[in-house]
Every structure is written in C-alpha cells, then in structure tokens.
Amino acid sequence: MSDNTVVVAKKKKKIKIFPIVNAVLFILISLAIMLPIWKVIVDSFDARSAYSFKWLPSQFTWSGYNAIISRSALYKPFYISCITTVIGTFVGLLLVTLGGYVLIQWEMPGRNFFAYMLLFTMIFDGGMIPKYLVMKNLNLINTIWAVILPMAINVYNLVLMRNFFEGIPESLFEAAQIDGCSPMGIFFKIVLPLSKAALASIGLMFAVQFWNDYTNFKIYINKNDLWNFQIRLRAMVMESDVPNDDAVDPNTISSAAVIVAILPFAIIYPFCQKYFVQGVNVGAVKE
Amino acid sequence: MQCKSCNTELPKGAKVCPKCGELIDDKHSGNLKVIAVIGLVIALVGGLLPFVQNTDEITDAYSFMSIDMPVLWYIQIVVIVAAILLLVARRDMLSIIPTAISAIIFIVAFVAMDFRLYSSRNAFKTFKLTDLLSKPEYTIGAGTYVFILGIIIAIVGCFIDIMKYFKKDLGVDKRFLTNSINQSIWKKMYYYRGFYLMFLPVLIMVLLFNYWPMLGCRYAFTKYVIKGPYYAGLYHFNQMFTNDIYFWQAFKNTLILSIIKLILNTGAAVIISLLLNEIVSLGFKKTVQTIVYLPHFMSWVVVASVFKMILDPNPTGVVNSILLNWHIIDEPIFFLGSEQYWRGTFYVMNVWKDTGWGTILFLATLSGISPDLYEAAQIDGANRWKRLIYITLPALANTIITVFILNLAKVMNLFESVFVTMNNAVLNVAQVLQTYIYNKTFSSGNSDYGYSTAVGLFKSFVGMILVLGCNYASKKVRGRGIV
Numbered sequence: 001m002s003d004n005t006v007v008v009a010k011k012k013k014k015i016k017i018f019p020i021v022n023a024v025l026f027i028l029i030s031l032a033i034m035l036p037i038w039k040v041i042v043d044s045f046d047a048r049s050a051y052s053f054k055w056l057p058s059q060f061t062w063s064g065y066n067a068i069i070s071r072s073a074l075y076k077p078f079y080i081s082c083i084t085t086v087i088g089t090f091v092g093l094l095l096v097t098l099g100g101y102v103l104i105q106w107e108m109p110g111r112n113f114f115a116y117m118l119l120f121t122m123i124f125d126g127g128m129i130p131k132y133l134v135m136k137n138l139n140l141i142n143t144i145w146a147v148i149l150p151m152a153i154n155v156y157n158l159v160l161m162r163n164f165f166e167g168i169p170e171s172l173f174e175a176a177q178i179d180g181c182s183p184m185g186i187f188f189k190i191v192l193p194l195s196k197a198a199l200a201s202i203g204l205m206f207a208v209q210f211w212n213d214y215t216n217f218k219i220y221i222n223k224n225d226l227w228n229f230q231i232r233l234r235a236m237v238m239e240s241d242v243p244n245d246d247a248v249d250p251n252t253i254s255s256a257a258v259i260v261a262i263l264p265f266a267i268i269y270p271f272c273q274k275y276f277v278q279g280v281n282v283g284a285v286k287e
Numbered sequence: 288m289q290c291k292s293c294n295t296e297l298p299k300g301a302k303v304c305p306k307c308g309e310l311i312d313d314k315h316s317g318n319l320k321v322i323a324v325i326g327l328v329i330a331l332v333g334g335l336l337p338f339v340q341n342t343d344e345i346t347d348a349y350s351f352m353s354i355d356m357p358v359l360w361y362i363q364i365v366v367i368v369a370a371i372l373l374l375v376a377r378r379d380m381l382s383i384i385p386t387a388i389s390a391i392i393f394i395v396a397f398v399a400m401d402f403r404l405y406s407s408r409n410a411f412k413t414f415k416l417t418d419l420l421s422k423p424e425y426t427i428g429a430g431t432y433v434f435i436l437g438i439i440i441a442i443v444g445c446f447i448d449i450m451k452y453f454k455k456d457l458g459v460d461k462r463f464l465t466n467s468i469n470q471s472i473w474k475k476m477y478y479y480r481g482f483y484l485m486f487l488p489v490l491i492m493v494l495l496f497n498y499w500p501m502l503g504c505r506y507a508f509t510k511y512v513i514k515g516p517y518y519a520g521l522y523h524f525n526q527m528f529t530n531d532i533y534f535w536q537a538f539k540n541t542l543i544l545s546i547i548k549l550i551l552n553t554g555a556a557v558i559i560s561l562l563l564n565e566i567v568s569l570g571f572k573k574t575v576q577t578i579v580y581l582p583h584f585m586s587w588v589v590v591a592s593v594f595k596m597i598l599d600p601n602p603t604g605v606v607n608s609i610l611l612n613w614h615i616i617d618e619p620i621f622f623l624g625s626e627q628y629w630r631g632t633f634y635v636m637n638v639w640k641d642t643g644w645g646t647i648l649f650l651a652t653l654s655g656i657s658p659d660l661y662e663a664a665q666i667d668g669a670n671r672w673k674r675l676i677y678i679t680l681p682a683l684a685n686t687i688i689t690v691f692i693l694n695l696a697k698v699m700n701l702f703e704s705v706f707v708t709m710n711n712a713v714l715n716v717a718q719v720l721q722t723y724i725y726n727k728t729f730s731s732g733n734s735d736y737g738y739s740t741a742v743g744l745f746k747s748f749v750g751m752i753l754v755l756g757c758n759y760a761s762k763k764v765r766g767r768g769i770v
Contacts, residue, residue: 004728018565018671019567020563021564022562022565023566025562025573026562026563026566026571028577029575029579030574030578030579032639033578033579033581033582033639033643034323034578036593036594036597036639037581037593039506039596039597039605040593040596043596051610053605053608059494062610067491094488095489095492096487098486098488098489099486099489101482101485102482102486102489105479105482107479108473108475108479108482109472109475109476109479110476110483112376112377113372113375114486114490116375117490117493118489118493121493121497121498122754123495123751123754123755124501124747124750124751125497125500125506125750126497126498126499126500126502126503126504126743126747127500127503127504127724127743127744127745127746127747128721128724128725128728128739128743129503129506129724129736129739129740129743130499130500130501130502130503130504130506130729130740130743131496131500132728133500133503133736134495134496134499134500134503138495140758146742149492149495149496150496152492153489153492153493153496153497155493158489182481183479183481183482184481186450187485197642198546204753208584208724211586212584212585212586212587212588212589213586214586214587214588214703214707215702215706217731218706218725230586230588230589231588233588233589233592234588234591234592234707237591237596238591238592238595238707238710239593251596254596255596258589258592258593258596261585261586261588261589262584262585262589265584266581266584266587269580269584270577273576273577273580275392276580277647280644280648281647281648281651282648
C-alpha cells in the first residue's frame with residue numbers, strides 16, 4: 001500500500017517538472033527578445049550614455065525625442081516614411097484587389113495568360129541594375145515614386161489576395177448576377193465588403209514593407225532630403241552621422257530614433273496580430 | 288482529382304473542367320510543349336551570344352545587338368515570345384508561324400545586314416558578314432550554333448506535339464461542358480470588358496517594373512560605361528568566371544550564409560513551436576507568441592542598430608561590458624567588425640528576428656493534429672518523447688519540408704540583412720552577390736553597368752533554377768507548386 005502511494009507521488013512529480021521547465025524556458029526566450037529592446041528604450045530616456053545594463057534610466061530626459069520632433073534633419077525623414085507608407089499601401093492594395101479579382105474570373109479569355117504573366121515574374125527577375133536603368137529612363141530617380149511603384153506591384157500579395165477572394169462562396173456571385181448586378185457592382189458590393197479581413201491582412205503587410213523599406217531608398221534615392229527614416233537611422237547608428245548640437249548625447253538621439261522606427265507597428269501589431277497570422281497561413285496553404 | 292486552374296473537384300473521367308473549361312492533363316497528353324518551349328528559350332539566348340567572334344580578342348564580337356538595324360532584334364524577341372505564348376496557350380499549330388518568322392529574321396540579319404562596330408559615341412564602322420569571315424581571326428561564334436539548335440528543337444518539338452494533337456481523342460462528355468465554353472470568344476471578351484480595364488493598371492505596372500528590366504539583361508553582353516552600351520560578346524562572363532575571385536567569394540558567401548541561416552531558423556522555429564504547443568495556460572501562450580513575433584516587424588536597419596548598440600566594443604556595449612566584468616574575456620570583442628565573429632553574429636540576429644514568425648505555420652499544423660491520437664497513444668503507454676517521435680513529428684514533416692522549400696527558392700535574394708550589417712572589415716566573409724553588385728555599381732566612380740548586370744544575370748539564373756527546382760520538389764511533396 002505505502003509502496004503504491006510513493007509510486008503515484010513520484011509519477012505526479014515527474015509530469016509536473018516539464019511544464020515548469022518549459023515555462024521558465026519561454027520566460028528566458030521572451031527576455032532574450034525583450035532585453036535588447038528594453039536596453040534601447042532605457043538609453044533613449046537616459047541623458048548619459050549607459051555603460052552597462054540598467055533597468056531604468058539614471059537621469060531621465062525627453063531630449064532624444066525632442067530632438068526628433070524639432071530637428072528638420074530628423075522629422076523630415078519621418079514625414080517621408082509616413083507619406084510613402086500611406087500612399088504605397090493605398091496603391092498596393094488597389095493593384096492587388098484589382099488584379100486578384102481579375103484572376104478569379106475563370107472564364108475570362110486571357111485570364112490564364114495574365115496569371116502566367118504574373119507568375120513568371122516570381123521565377124525570373126531582371127536584377128538590380130536593369131531595374132535601376134529602367135527607373136533612370138522613366139526619370140523616377142530621386143522621386144518618391146521610385147520607391148513606391150516597384151514595391152506596390154507585389155505579385156506575391158496579389159496571389160494572396162486572389163486566394164482570399166477564392167474563399168468567397170461561388171453562390172454569392174451567381175445570386176448577384178441573377179439579380180442583375182454588373183461585374184463592377186459585384187466587386188464593390190460583394191467582394192470588397194466580404195474581404196475586410198483580407199484587406200486588413202494584406203494592407204498591414206504592405207504597410208510593414210513600406211515602413212521598413214531600406215533597399216529601394218538606398219538604390220533609387222541619393223538626395224538627403226528624400227531620405228526615409230530607416231536610411232536616416234542607419235546613417236546615425238552605423239555611420240555616427242547624428243544631426244546634433246552638443247546639448248544632447250548622440251547615443252540618446254540614436255536610441256530614441258530606433259524606438260520611433262519600431263513604435264508604429266509595435267503599437268498596432270498586438271491588436272492586429274490575427275490579421276498578420278492569417279496572411280502567413282493563407283500564403284502557405286495555397287500559393 | 289482537382290482542376291489545375293480553378294481547384295474545383297472534378298467528376299471522374301472528365302477531360303474538361305466543368306467550371307472553367309480547362310483541359311485536364313492526363314499523363315498521356317503532354318499539353319504544354321516543353322521541348323518546343325525549351326528550344327525557343329535556347330534560341331532567345333542564342334540571339335544574345337556572339338554570332339561572329341574574334342578568336343584573339345573576346346570583346347570583338349558581333350551579334351543581333353550589333354547589326355545595323357537594331358529594331359530587328361526587338362522584332363526577333365517579340366516573335367519568339369509570341370511563339371512561346373502560343374505554345375503555353377496550347378495553340379501549337381499557330382506557334383509554328385512565329386518560329387518560322389524568327390528563323391527567317393535570323394537568316395536575313397545574318398546574311399544581308401551589316402554588323403557595326405562602335406568607334407566612338409554615335410559613330411561606328413560597318414562590316415559585312417563576308418568581310419569579317421574572310422579575315423582569319425574571325426570565326427562563327429557560339430550564338431549562331433545555339434540559335435540554329437534552338438530553332439531546330441523548337442520546330443521538332445512543335446511537330447512532335449502536332450502529331451499527338453491529331454491522334455488525341457478528347458472524348459469530352461457533353462455533360463461536362465458548360466454553355467459558356469461554346470460561346471464565341473468575342474462575345475465573352477465583350478462580356479468581360481470591364482475586367483480588362485481593371486487589369487490594365489496591373490498590366491502596365493508589371494510590364495514597366497518587371498518585364499522591361501528583364502529586357503535590360505542584354506546589357507550583360509555589352510560594355511556600358513559613359514559611352515552607352517555597345518556589344519562586347521561574352522567578355523563580362525569570361526571576366527567573371529575566370530578572373531574575378533571576389534565574384535566567386537561572393538557566390539560562396541551567398542550560399543553559405545543563406546543556407547546555414549535557413550537551417551538554423553527552421554530548426555529553431557520547429558523546436559520553439561513544439562515547446563510552445565506544450566504550454567497549457569492559454570494566456571501565457573498568447574503573451575509569449577506576441578513577444579516572439581515582435582522582432583519580425585522591425586526592419587533590418589532597426590535590428591542591426593539594436594545589435595550594434597548592445598554589441599559595441601566600446602564599454603557602452605552591454606554584452607562586452609558584462610563579459611569583461613565576469614572575466615570571460617580580457618579584451619572587448621568587435622562582434623560585427625571581425626571576420627571571426629561576423630557570421631555567428633549574423634546568424635544570431637537572424638534567429639532573433641525571424642524564429643518567432645517562423646513558428647506560425649508549424650503552430651497551425653500542430654493545432655490541427657487530433658487530440659485523440661495523443662490520448663490513444665497515452666493509453667497505450669507512450670510517454671511524451673514517444674508521442675513526439677511517432678505522432679507530432681510525422682504530422683509536422685510535410686510543413687517543415689514546405690517551409691524549407693519555400694525559403695530555399697529565395698536563397699539568392701539575400702541582400703538587405705547583409706548590407707546593413709556588414710562593413711569593409713568583414714568583406715571576405717560577408718560580401719554576397721547582391722551587395723557585390725551594389726558596391727561594384729554605386730560605390731565606385733566609373734562603374735561598368737554591363738559587368739554588374741552580368742553578375743545580376745548569373746544571380747537571377749541560379750535563382751530561377753532554384754525556384755523551378757523547389758517548385759518541382761514542392762509538387763512532388765505536397766501536390767502543389769510554389770509559383
């Protein structure tokens with residue numbers, strides 16, 4: 001009898017160890033992800049450069065953020081980032097919804113041709129230099145359109161949108177058609193209202209891409225006053241090119257700039273997590 | 288069985304999809320004339336290679352691009368592309384016509400037109416083919432042979448399939464044909480007129496920003512400095528493959544960095560998602576998920592900046608100051624600035640940024656495994672480990688392979704992550720093809736666009752092979768391609 005109880009107790013104990021280890025492990029992983037960010041947050045509020053890890057700033061200050069708001073070399077890139085993100089997301093969504101809706105018209109003559117045409121761009125790519133030369137020929141170098149347009153036509157997102165549209169039940173289209181709705185009417189009255197989640201999902205993907213864009217700006221823009229925030233940030237952190245007077249520690253400004261670059265999506269994302277996740281899942285299930 | 292183009296479930300034995308009118312591929316009827324398409328692509332490439340070549344001087348070469356009437360070359364491209372499209376659209380009979388036209392254009396260009404040699408800006412001398420070949424140092428170049436071979440393959444391919452076309456009995460059951468298939472194409476096009484208008488912006492953008500650059504690949508065969516592009520044959524490729532150690536190094540680095548990165552990221556994501564799946568408390572799980580997904584939304588610039596700040600070799604860098612305080616090291620380590628540590632740091636940054644995001648697909652698969660399986664196994668006495676080996680991993684295997692294949696196709700695209708973290712001190716271990724192209728073009732004063740385009744073309748070519756290979760593998764593994 002007593003032997004038996006010992007065995008049961010042992011078994012129970014053995015099972016309980018794993019969840020605890022697991023939980024501890026995930027706390028460690030979360031710390032590994034959050035601590036570097038926390039360190040930058042603390043630095044951005046600290047008037048003196050931090051020499052080691054601190055949980056809280058030793059001398060609290062807003063001056064880093066003040067600098068970003070008040071110095072034109074810093075708020076202008078922020079403004080450019082906002083503009084390209086808003087326009088880019090809008091143009092991108094417009095193109096993917098139009099393209100995606102056309103691609104679900106199975107009986108439309110030429111539909112397969114258009115589909116192959118789009119898919120081929122995923123297989124072969126002209127390359128960086130020919131693209132640059134095309135931009136040059138179009139006189140788009142050093143305009144924001146050079147960074148917006150090539151990213152707005154995103155075939156991957158277009159196919160994703162098509163997959164979302166495919167999920168709309170066929171019978172709805174048929175019913176609308178019988179009731180005398182035109183194809184455009186179906187698009188605006190049925191497809192778009194039913195695809196709010198898809199629009200959110202893909203719109204967010206576009207927004208992240210445009211906000212985080214560095215490569216296109218680096219290649220197509222070589223005027224300082226058209227830099228976006230990412231380019232400015234890299235110049236500050238990697239090349240120590242901080243627009244500064246001596247009053248504020250450059251490290252404080254750089255840290256504040258990192259936080260500002262993270263902030264928009266760090267705020268939005270916890271509320272929209274399901275849309276982001278949905279985008280990934282739909283993308284992998286059907287491509 | 289499902290229709291390839293619209294994914295509807297097909298009635299058994301149908302030869303035509305009832306919904307979209309797509310012919311259904313059996314193994315017996317090769318609908319896409321692969322042989323002919325390959326032949327046409329070979330011909331297209333042949334038009335870029337030198338037709339006449341000076342054996343001593345590799346830049347002294349003549350091709351379609353240097354004949355006296357450049358417009359012929361564009362017509363040639365249009366004709367060959369038209370032939371390919373007709374083949375893809377299964378109009379195999381018609382595609383013979385553009386193929387024949389392209390052969391005729393080739394003969395005309397080769398025999399009747401003059402080649403020209405740029406001597407200076409907007410001034411050039413012209414040569415006749417016979418004049419060139421009468422000189423002993425000129426021989427017929429690879430382009431001629433490749434082009435003729437391509438056209439022959441294309442025509443043979445067409446004919447093989449035309450024979451099939453006559454033999455093939457479609458055997459369409461009338462029940463599976465909807466009325467719309469029998470409608471005239473013009474009526475249908477009129478019905479869909481609004482949709483063509485809707486597609487127009489997409490079409491224009493794709494043509495401008497995807498297809499026009501593809502045409503720009505021809506610069507790979509030219510010298511393109513200030514004088515403007517002039518034909519130089521295979522000069523750049525010869526330079527690239529035989530003389531340029533930096534190119535090979537960049538190629539090697541691209542493969543090493545992206546493949547190790549891929550393996551580490553996928554492995555870490557699988558382990559994390561397995562462990563995450565074991566968490567019982569829903570709130571805790573959600574919180575952890577939110578935190579581990581977060582770095583995905585940071586740009587590479589931000590990640591590089593954060594890591595630069597904490598890894599700084601000055602005492603400001605947290606990591607170095609901690610390691611120094613604990614006496615693990617005696618001197619600060621320059622993580623991002625020494626060849627020894629750069630790659631390791633790069634992998635850590637990648638894992639930090641993308642592991643969490645990579646778990647999404649695995650978690651979705653894991654949540655789809657029926658709990659009955661685990662219960663049954665538990666009753667049979669399988670412990671946690673055994674359940675992992677015999678239930679979870681087999682269920683996950685397909686997803687792992689899918690993720691691996693999807694990412695393997697993107698191996699050559701490595702650019703931004705390397706570009707923002709590298710510096711001149713670590714070029715040997717960090718330079719990848721894309722950064723090599725960028726630096727070669729934009730960082731030096733008089734750059735040859737032709738050379739960087741050639742490197743880019745090589746990159747795109749390897750990338751294309753990878754995508755097609757992965758597509759094939761994906762079809763084998765999960766019955767669905769990636770493109």
